[in-house]
Amino acid sequence: MKSCSNITELDLRNVGASCTEFPDGYNLPFRSDGSDRYLSAPQILSLYNYEFHESEWEDMRSVTPHWANDDGSWPVSNSTNSVIRWATEMYYRSRWKWDQLSYEYKCAVGLADYSRWQGHGIARRWYDQRHTPIERLSMENMQLWLEAMDFSKVHTLSIEYGGTRPEGKGLLVDLPPALTGLENLSIQGRWLNWRTYLAEWEAAPGPLPKNKWPSSPPPPALDFILALPTTLKKLTWTKSETVQEDIFDSVLKHQGASLEHLEWTNHEGGFKPRPILTEDQLRSLGKWAPGLTSLTVDLERRNGTLPQDELTILAETLPKLRRLIVNLNLLDERLLMNNTGYDDKKKHASDSVLDVEEGLDLFQGLRKAKVGEKFDSVEFRQGEWTDDWPFGESLWEDRYWVRCWVVEKDGGPGARCKSGSEKAFDANF
Template sequence: MRRQNAFRGIIKLLLIAVGLFSLLVTAGEEPKQWTPDDPCPTSIHAIIPNYRTKSEFGTFEGVHEALKTCPNISELHMSCRFGSRRHRLPFKLDGSERYISRPQILSLIGYDFDHDEWSDIRPQGTHPTFGNAVWPNDGIWPVSSSTNPVVIWVVEMFYKARWQWECLQGFMAHLGLLPWPLHSDIWKYEGYSKEWYSQRHTPAERRSIENIQRWLEAMDFSQIHSLTISEYMNVPLGKGVYHDLPRALTGLKTLKVEGQWINPRYETLSNDQYEDREYPSPENNWLEPLLPPALEFIIAVRPGLESLTWTESGPVRNEVLETVLKHHGSSLTDLEWTNTEPKASSFSEEQLRSLGQWAPGLTNLTINLGRVHGVWPWKHLKAVAESLPRLTNLTIYLDMYDESSNFDYWGLLPAKLPLTQEASLDMFNILNLFKTGDKIQNVEFRQGDWESPTDGPKIWKGDWAIRGPRMWTKCTLDVQRKWSKPTCEEGHEDKVEVEWRKPKRST
């Protein structure tokens, strides 16, 4: 037995060594980054930073240069991940830069829309010796009020020498030659001092502009017909994203939104109510449920969308659904409105019938439906069939786990009514039995984790990250001569990945 345990221990050590070696090899195989001397791409798929990926655009600086240099970039996909210094494009504060590309497809995951560049690059903290602000007036470069050119020159040289001295202090502190406690904020100079110095004379009206507003100045957004915005890592905030961006999207036809976009300072209390962290309410004085801020963006986009996807929207509330459908419903042909477990919010029978009232032209629909008292949602399926005469493709997400499951402690219990090929065929037949107008040609029933790996791991109620498993059944209406034969095929992936993730910091 001891020999067997020792052998197992050796095997484990060998596996760990092989794993570490493969990580080192993989880390050394970073793809060559694009430069202006390389051929111009027609599409950019940037993952920032690009460790463990094959993206040739691993920095926002690289994307920035490509958009300024290349005229025919039609697709731009940018996904921000942990470890990046920036979550935004690096625009100059004076607004002098212009992009010559006019993308038609834009996808942004974790982009920092409302970032204030000036507040980030300006010197902060106090002087290590005198205790006063390092640079007064919020980092504005001091200018002499004298009209004497000699005095103006002397003042300029004085502050330039002071800036260079601060940079030297930061460099010495970085090398460990000066004690950090006396230079607690000098690190700001290391990364941002040159950026601040080169833009130190930026006019006041240019300093407070949000990043997306600078982007709107630099690029023509009217050609974008497909837009995706995900709140992963950064919640879209600011006037620029809610007011200025929608007005610029004059050609938009497809919109995909992920998340509710609730400001991080709001804390979820109960029953989808929220409390402002900065201005908390008295005890037991609950606030009214907030409308998800993403709703404001969706209805700020001009009517005429043909396809709308809203994932992780939160509870499907009547006032939210009705507002969206009244604004965009008449032109929609594709609608996806889904949430993932354990807070998957299903459509009610009345809400499904309202789809037919406000969006009668839907041909493709993707929604959540739940089991009703231990049986399949027959009335809901009937409502879909009777209300949408043009619907031919339907995707339904069902809960994979029972409501009594404990998602914090891996107590996952399967749903009591299993999804089988026979059950799916029964639901497919019911849909077409009550279907008005065109018959439904394709139905897919899904359970489990269907999020894309690039969206980051699924986060359940607790701090466990779970990916997989997934189950599905695909049903089609096979037309053979004069007969239509419904058929269903089932499939599954049983792989489950579980890891502990550090809880998010509250802000």
């Protein structure tokens, strides 16, 4: 990135320990003085498990030597006498060098255990940046990245995570205004740090235990979306775990006018039913995002009744919609809420798989109700369609689908559907 000017796509994935020194294996390395500059300005940026909020100072200050200042900074004389300032500097530089030599000798003869401070190069970085202001050392990795690279060229951004939750002021506050050319956004999860909210809950006035939260805390991912310029053409939000009106409606009102493609889905597997859009929310799609040409959403099959009414609403309120993907549930809500055995769940799931005839009926109903442009394709899905490995119950290892489209016949266009299933993951993995 520093030496090449033609990098247009950058994919960073942190999947565990790397062969590079900490912290370079978990995010991009930047000099805290802000001198780094990237020649390339990528257009496509994909980040997985990136540590946006990490800073040099957080890593350093917990292990600084005992002779450092109380805040962990390098000791500096306050004297106006240049000789005293020089002598003080030389004294502490000598102490630092002695610590280095002493550690190397003791390690060599087995008198000292391995030190993260020395072995990970933290001591050297602390020394090299000893006169860098703490304000600079405390800057988050994302904030330093914003200084080093032009983000205005990014038109496609993907942020996903496994164990490292996206967080920090650099990500949530500083990055969105810099993404002036963003058109396609894909995010996963709520980005919610429950430890933070638990600490706030415990610190609130009143005796414990307190009442439960009246509602789930707002996800930081929502703040990120609402802080972005209103330029999005495609938005994908998976595992949001919510379609609350104050969240779903806020996103539509902010980004809906420019949206052409929307995917808002949650995995069915879990200990509670996944959130489903209400009929009023489905109608609001036509009000706030009338330009949608493709849509992927979750709908509910309740007690064997297929969501034909909900599909009709979509057909009537989205005149430009041509491609629709609907994720239907395998299990009824009562099976998820009750302590139902696995065998009963498995049988119910097998009986709930949509067949071609049912899919064709739904598609015909959609075609009949469709306003504006006609459908190019409609797909009904069930089972595991995320990229997560389904540890545990094999109930979520299969993908079921019914795909429908229009074919030209002698008597005019007609509907055609086919069904199938596949394993979501390679058994030999």
